[in-house]
Amino acid sequence: MRLKDKVSIITGAASGIGKATSLVFAREGAKVMCADVNAGGAEAVARQIADTGGEAESIKVDxxxxxxxxxxxxxxxARWGRLDILYNNAGIGYGMPVTQVPESEWDRLMDINLKGVFLGCKHAIPEMLKNGGGAIVSTASDAGLIGTAMLSPYCASKGGVVLFTKSLAVEWGAMGIRVNCVCPGVIRTPILDPFLQQAQAMGATPEELWERMARAHPVGRVGEPEEVGRAVAFLASDEASFITGVALPVDGGFQAGPPGGYGADQRVASAQAAQ
Ligand SMILES: NC(=O)c1ccc[n+]([C@@H]2O[C@H](COP(=O)([O-])OP(=O)(O)OC[C@H]3O[C@@H](n4cnc5c(N)ncnc54)[C@H](O)[C@@H]3O)[C@@H](O)[C@H]2O)c1
Structure with missing residues (x-):
């Protein structure tokens, strides 16, 4: 067990990546505080963990x-006497050309995706210092590493998470606190529902959209929430004891480059090369 008896908090634990990571953490032996603005959803995940022999509580948080x-x-x-791991994962998506972004949406996105990470770190670090250190992981995004049309506010918020992570790694490394983030590619979670609906309104089927998103990743598919959860568990564990300040892509090769390069069909090229 990689996280045996570690006391952890996971935000956005009611759904998607946060839910899957909560289950991975519990399996790895951590005590998990499942935190979400969706109190009922967080409670259900904590119950699922307890029902399978793990230790978890839930709390409502914005x-x-x-x-x-x-x-x-x-x-x-108060519940477990210490804090070892914080996973800042809660977040929202939003897609619109910049000329149509209302100021209120920009503010909401920054408040949840970026200020939420700041507040978590600000208040977790003093608790971690009491026990000689800890590990913080946050969910940034592939969209925090490269620009993406229609997603400029989201990209700005996630790019902010990446550099905030690196800054805190430098600021707190000597005090035993490691700070990293993960940059997922497209992961199959409810956050994508509005984009699927938008695509449907423009005449594409959800299946076509999934297929298009799958093809954008060199491995030829989108990711599953648990695949992010396992990477987060590694970064949060003592196995990553010399790793801090990284923005780790968990993205089926998306950051490595476009599948097939300049217009080549990846599968055809790979198949020809193998003959
Ligand atoms: N799914 C993807 O393709 C993908 C890719 C890259 C990054 N991400 C990031 O992963 C993280 C998790 O997203 P997901 O895909 O699992 O989506 P999701 O919608 O399934 O889960 C997000 C969770 O965050 C919670 N949440 C939203 N606002 C909150 C707030 N103010 N306070 C507390 N909780 C709040 C929601 O209730 C929900 O349970 C987000 O930060 C998202 O930006 C997702």
Missing amino acids: VSVEADVKNMISQTV
Whole structure:
């Protein structure tokens, strides 16, 4: 077990990547505080963990509200006496040409995706220092490493997470706190539902859209939430003891380059090369 008896908090734990990571953490022996603005969803995940012999609690949190974040951390410490791991994962998506982005949507996105990470780190670090250190992982995105049309506010928020991560790694490394982030490619979760609906409104079927997204990844498919969860568990564990300040793509090769290069069909090229 890679996380035996580690006390952890996972935000956005009610769904998608956060839910899958909560289950991975519990399997690896961690005590998990499942935190989400969706209190019922977080409670259901904690119950699922308890039903399978793990240890978990749940709490309602809006990661963009400082009082909520402070409460999440103090309740975790009150329950288990310490804090070893924080996974800042809660986030929202939004897609629109920049000329049509209302100021309120920009603010909402930054508040949840970027300020939420800031608040989590701000209040977790003092608790981690009491026990000689800890590990923080945040969910950035492939869209925090390269620009993406229609996603400029989202890219800005996730690019912010990447450099915030690196800055904290430098700031707290000597105090025993490692700070990393993961940059997932397209992962099959409910966050993509609005994009699928948009595509449908423009005449594409969800299947066509999934196929298009799959083809954008060199491995030829989109990712599953647990594949991110396993990478997060590694970064949070002592196995990653000399790793801090990284933005780890978990993306089926998306950051490595376009499948097939300049217009070549990857499968045809690979098949020909193998003959
Ligand atoms: N799915 C993808 O393709 C993908 C790719 C790259 C990055 N990400 C990032 O992964 C993270 C998890 O997303 P997901 O794909 O699992 O989506 P999801 O919608 O399944 O889960 C997001 C969770 O965050 C919670 N949440 C939203 N706002 C919150 C708030 N203010 N406070 C607390 N909780 C809040 C939601 O209730 C939900 O449970 C997000 O940060 C997202 O930006 C997702």
